[in-house]
Amino acid sequence: MSRAAGFTEVIPQRPAFVFAPDQEPLGAHDGVQYGRRDEETEAGQSPAQPRVSLLRQHLEAHPGSAIREDSPEPGASESRPLLQPDSHSGTGSFPGQERKGLDNDLRRTFSISSGTSNSQSIFAIPPQLAVPDLVGSYGSYRSYGTVTSADSYGRESMAQAAEMWRQQQAAGNVLDGGTPPILVKEVEDRDGKIVLTVEGQSTLPQTIFNSTNVLIGVGLLSLPMGIKYAGWLCGMVILLSAAAVTSYTAKLLAKCMDLDPSLITFSDLAYISFGRNARIATSILFTLELLAACVALIVLFADSLDLLFNGLLSNTQWKIICAVILIPLNFLPLRFLSVTSVIGILCCFSIVAIIIIDGLIKPHTPGSLLEPATTYLFPANWLTLPLSFGLLMSPWGGHGVFPNIYRDMRHPRKYGRAVKFTFSFTYLLDATAAVVGLLMFGDDVMDAITSNILTTAGYPQALRYLLCALVAIIPLTKIPLNARPIISTIEVVFGLHQEAIADSSALVGMSSYLRGILKIVIRVLTIVLFLVIAIIFPAFDSIMAFMGSALCFTICVT
Known part of the structure; x- marks a missing residue:
């Protein structure tokens, strides 16, 4: 479930971007550098200068573009303001002269050295007006009313937008203070066309850590019950097969990404493969997966505290307390939430370690590794075998993020090694949790192995409280992160997102104060x-089985 850290939005967004420091636009060689001021290219740094309006810069740099009044004396002329009507030149000459001068200026500003107009760089005009979307480069927001073409805007607006964009990039501005700009570079594809792609920054160890972070989650707590439903033979075969198949499909994603350097997200692949409907279906699947993950974490929080403090509060009251704590956490910036996902991973490791320690400390069954419980090679009830498939599949659903991880690699050729190590390590950890949990409790294993630890006597009390604290920390660190893509999607649909334009006329021109109120309401209502x-569906194992069979299998295999 920690894979949601990579779902910046279920509907892909268009982030700010800058050039990688070791590359300039392939087609732009006339001194125009997006993300850098002109002074930086000449002196190596950007000195502080007073800001001058674009119109004044234009008049000072090109005085000849002003309208001149005919003079009776040869060579005498008087410059007039750019917008002042000229009584001698006629009404029809002014627009033509101004457009000609402005076109020449824009041609000098945005010209490239490719030699042909058809092979121009994607940076020849303001990127936010003409370049394809970076994340979701095939029309991420087009159905929500954002800019799709530069043709509907005047060239004057494009020039002004270019200058504003350069100033923002030079200042290092970041949207919402949460998402840093992406480093990009221009590459030439097999057809000789210059396209924009992401400049990878992650090394092999960083890629392995990020991929492991995606796969490891609380789904491993329900694996002992999955093995119980399937029996030792069928259960371990299903778990190994799930790891092998998803590892293979993760490598297939990289091969698909290599066909087009501009592809970045899973939704991009769905779009170019099956069209717009596939993108919508992918967004729905991601939303359902994140929704199920958040609900499962609330259920886990309430079940664990209810078992530890039996009789203090009801299960529903613990869920309400969890929701109340989550509401303020739901307003934290994304950069803080991403850090908390690492805490969740450490908690999962610690939980598995505590379970093993408890099993070695307790000398007798139930709950002892020294005296294992009764288990079965084949399922005691074959009707439970389909349920085991969903439980054993749930830890392997990271394919929604793997395309992004692949694009962020500094050396993409090492992606296969990263996938092999990541899935091998994750399988060992998941198999350890499944085997240890089933050996300790056998037929009495519950939907989450932590519930057995909390209800069984004979374990050190300190470890019980530590285990409960770790289980409670996981939902508080992961739910705000998992909920962020759902919130962003709702804001896009209603036109409240910073990069979307509202479809409803009532939302156009709305004050920032009212928009802020609506965003607060959305965050609260999401929790x-x-x-x-979580109150309607209180069974943790059923939620995890639904995630594994209906969602993870659909995204990762089909």
Whole structure:
């Protein structure tokens, strides 16, 4: 479930971007450098200068573009303001002269050295007006009313937008202070066309850590029950097969990405393969997966505290407390939430370690590794075998993020090694949790192995409280991160997102104060929705089985 850290939005967004420091635009050689001031190219740094309006810069740099009044004396002329009507030149001459001068200026500003107009760089005009989307480069927001073409805007607006964009990039501005600009570079594809692609920054160890972070989550707590439903033979075969198949399909994603350097997200692949409907279906699947993950974490939080403090509060009251704590956490910036995902990973490691220690400390069954419980080679009830498939599949659903991880690699050729190490390590950890949990409790294993630890006597009390604290920390660190893509999607649909234009006329021109109120309401109602679903569906194992069979299998295999 920590894979949601990579879902910056279920509907891909268009982030700010700058050139990689070791590359300039392939086609732009006339001194125009997006993301850098002109002074930087000449002196190596950007001195502080007073800001001058674009119109004054234009008049000072090109005085000849002003309208001149005919003079009776040869060579005498008087410059007039750019917008002042000229009584001698006629009404029709002014627009033509101004457009000609402005076109020449823009041609000098945005010209490239490719030699032909058809092979021009994607940076020849302001990127935010003409370049394809970076994340979701095939029309991410087009159905929500954002800019799709530069043709509908005047060249004057494009020139002004270019200058504003350069100033923002030079200042290092970041949207919302949460998403840093992406480093990009221009590459030439097999057809000789210059396209924009992401400049990878992650090394092989960083890629392995990020991929492991995606796969490891609380889904491993329900694996002992999955093995119980399937029996030792069928269960371990299903778990190994799930790891092998998803590892293979993760490598296939990289091969698909190599066909087009501009592809970045899973939604991009769906779009070019099956069209717009596939993108919508992918967004729905991601939303359902994140929703199920958040609900499962609330259920896990309430079940664990209810078992540790039996009789203090009801299970529903613990869920309400969890929701109340989550509401303020839901307003933290994304950069803080990404850090908390690492805490969740450490908690998962610690939980598995505590389970093993408890099993070695307790000398007798139930709950002992020294005296294992009764288990079965084949399922005791074959009707439970389909349920085991979903539980054993749930830890392997990271394919929604793997395309992004692949694009962020400094050496993409090492992606196969990263996938092999990541899935091998994750399989060993998941198999350890499944085997240890089933050996300790056998037929009595519960939907989450931590519930057995908390309800069984004979374990050190300190470890019980530590285990409960770790289980409670995981939802508080992961739910705000998992909920962020859902919130962003809702904001895009209603036109409240910073990069989307509202479809409803009532939202156009709305004050920032009212928009802020609506965003607060959306964040609160999202947590309330999680709470209501968690109360209606209180079974942790059923939620995890649904995630594994209906969602993870669909995204990762089909």
